[in-house]
Structures are given as C-alpha cells and as structure tokens.
Amino acid sequence: MKRAVLAALLGIFWVDLGARARAQSPAAPAGPSAAAEAAQPPRAGTDWTATTSARRSPAGTFEALLAEALPSVDLETLIAPFLETCSEARRELDKARCRGSVAFLRQTMPAHTYAQIVTDPDAVTVSDYDARVKGFRIGAVGCLACKQPVAPGKGQTKRLVTLSKPDKSARSLAAALEVAQASLTFNDIVESRTWLAQVRPHLRAQFVFEPSDQEWTFGPSRGLAFNLLGARIFNHCTGEVLYSQPPSEAPADKYSEGNECGEDVSAASGAASTLPDKLDAAEISRAMLAVRPDIDACHKQFSLRGRADIDVTVSGSTGVPLGVVLRGSLEGTLVGQCLKDAVRKARFPRFQRETQAFSYPVLFDRQ
Numbered sequence: 001m002k003r004a005v006l007a008a009l010l011g012i013f014w015v016d017l018g019a020r021a022r023a024q025s026p027a028a029p030a031g032p033s034a035a036a037e038a039a040q041p042p043r044a045g046t047d048w049t050a051t052t053s054a055r056r057s058p059a060g061t062f063e064a065l066l067a068e069a070l071p072s073v074d075l076e077t078l079i080a081p082f083l084e085t086c087s088e089a090r091r092e093l094d095k096a097r098c099r100g101s102v103a104f105l106r107q108t109m110p111a112h113t114y115a116q117i118v119t120d121p122d123a124v125t126v127s128d129y130d131a132r133v134k135g136f137r138i139g140a141v142g143c144l145a146c147k148q149p150v151a152p153g154k155g156q157t158k159r160l161v162t163l164s165k166p167d168k169s170a171r172s173l174a175a176a177l178e179v180a181q182a183s184l185t186f187n188d189i190v191e192s193r194t195w196l197a198q199v200r201p202h203l204r205a206q207f208v209f210e211p212s213d214q215e216w217t218f219g220p221s222r223g224l225a226f227n228l229l230g231a232r233i234f235n236h237c238t239g240e241v242l243y244s245q246p247p248s249e250a251p252a253d254k255y256s257e258g259n260e261c262g263e264d265v266s267a268a269s270g271a272a273s274t275l276p277d278k279l280d281a282a283e284i285s286r287a288m289l290a291v292r293p294d295i296d297a298c299h300k301q302f303s304l305r306g307r308a309d310i311d312v313t314v315s316g317s318t319g320v321p322l323g324v325v326l327r328g329s330l331e332g333t334l335v336g337q338c339l340k341d342a343v344r345k346a347r348f349p350r351f352q353r354e355t356q357a358f359s360y361p362v363l364f365d366r367q
Helices: 003-024 032-038 048-055 062-068 075-083 092-111 189-198 260-274 281-290 292-302 334-344
Strands: 114-118 124-126 135-141 143-150 159-162 178-185 203-218 221-235 241-245 306-315 321-327 355-364
Touching: 062 203, 062 221, 075 092, 075 143, 075 159, 075 203, 075 221, 092 203, 114 143, 124 203, 135 189, 135 203, 135 221, 135 241, 178 221, 178 241, 281 292, 281 355, 292 334, 306 334, 321 334
Parallel strands: 159 221
Antiparallel strands: 114 203, 124 135, 135 178, 143 159, 203 221, 221 241, 306 321, 306 355
C-alpha cells in the first residue's frame, strides 16, 4: 500500500478519534508528552473498536445518518486496507509497519460511516409506465463504482465497489444490485410523461455506508461490497426526496451539475402556469382519505385513542409528501412511525408553488 494512502486514512481516524475524545473528556493540560503520544502509531493490543463504536447509534432518520457520517474520501483509499497484502514492502521493518497499519484500519474502518452521492444517472432506475400503479417504479442501484472500477494501487486488479453482494440469479448486474424500490403514481399519462421529461434527468441516489471486506464475483466482474446503512433518491435541482430509508424529514441539499437546473426550471414554469397556485381543502381531504385505510390499520394494530396532529409538507412539482412530522408524544414511537409511513403514501394534485404545508388531525376511538 502506498504510504500516502496509509497516511491519509490514519490522519482521518486520528482527527476523528481525537475530536471525540476531547469532546467526551474533561479538559486536561496539554504537554510535550501528550503531543508525542498522539503522534505515535496505535499500540499493539489497543481496543480501538470500543472507542470508535461508541459513535454508532440507531438512526431514525436519514439526516441522523448523515450527521454521523465522516467526510467522503476516494474509493481507492477505502478499499485499500481490505485488499492490501504488503507485498511491495522490501524490508521486514516496512512490512511490519504496513501489516500493523492495515490491521488497525481493518479493525477501525467498519466503525465509521461515509456518505456519497452517486452522480451517475443510471444509479436511479425508472421503469416504463406501469398501468397497475398508474405511474413508474423507481429504484436505486447500490453501486459506488461500476462504470469505472477502482484499484488500491498501481498494477493491482480493479474492482467494482457496491453496497451489497449481487443476486446471481438476476439478469443484469444493475438488477442484481438494486437496494431500493418505490412506486410513483400520477393523475394521468400526460402528467407522468411531463414528470419523465422534466424530473427524471435530475434524480440522484445518495447512500450512507460502512466499509467492509465482502468480496464477490458476478460473471466476469469482481467487486467489494460495503454495508449499506441508508439510501435515498432525490431531485438534485429541487431537493425533493422521492424515496428514503430511513425516512428523510426534510428536503435534500440542492446542487447543480452545470446550468441544467436553471434551464429546466424556466422551461417547466410555462408548462406549470395552468396549474392551481396551491392545493385547496377539498384536494387535501381527498388525498388523505385515500390513505385512511392505512391510518386505520395503525389504529387497529396499536389500539389508539385520542388525537394525532400530523404536519405534512407536499412538493408542488410531483404531489409527493416531502416531510411528515407528528406533534406530541407519538413522535419517535412505533405507532408514530406507522402513521407517518401511512401518510407518506398520499399523492396530491400538482400545483405551482414549490411546496405547501398543512396540518391534518386524526381522531381515534379505542376499538
């Protein structure tokens, strides 16, 4: 392994571990001995897993996963510890140092998470129009490097980097690596075609993952699979989230890949001029009544009584809920999650405003 790669990885972990240790411990006088100790490589026998695993906690939202994730580094660096054999080192001392660093990174890296947006449009799949769902089926392909495989060093075999081992019964590698699927419903075929032309090109996949050493083969392809922790599909021009697991509570950060967003927004504004400015009460009521059976299923499962107030934010361009928040004691509970999942299935007519928020009360009587 190149020394630069080792230094980059070790530097990341020293900074992360040091910052967390300082945040969790009382301030202590810093002296030459402390600085010298911090500059040393890890001592043999040190349990670094116990230190780094403390940062991992169950994440109820995608935003919580992002908050835990470390800044992204290049994939060549992330795969290097799992594929390095230290064969390039000539002296025994260099080999010993290489093996020690690799062992430390192999133990430490799985306790850290990373976030990455895959800018390749093929990372998001969209089916042909499906009359059964009156729209499209969308999916996310769990691949961080498929079109351009990576290698940990010169002369080494390039590998694909994925977020799951491929299903060998699948007809294609993309199908074998699909890690998420959802359905989008539209009012009619015209609306669906408009969405396909104006929104589909801007869909991107974002993943949160932890490094792992799961090697795989699929036909002639060889790869390394990391562990997937979270995935979402979003419109990078508007931030609209179409799929998220765990759920997203807010739009994703918007970004532009050139001037495409501005051009499409202006083109879409003319087509959208015939839409109403916002949803009226009747449209909201109809959309929420359509998911009432799902809400009632939560009622039946948890035997609820009382009232739940649900705050909903809807995208004007697709009519899909961007955010669903419960007020009161149900937030963060299993029954609250059941209700939020039910409301996320609602589909509203499109409107001109970017978003519209409303509060929807649900009354329950114990059965």
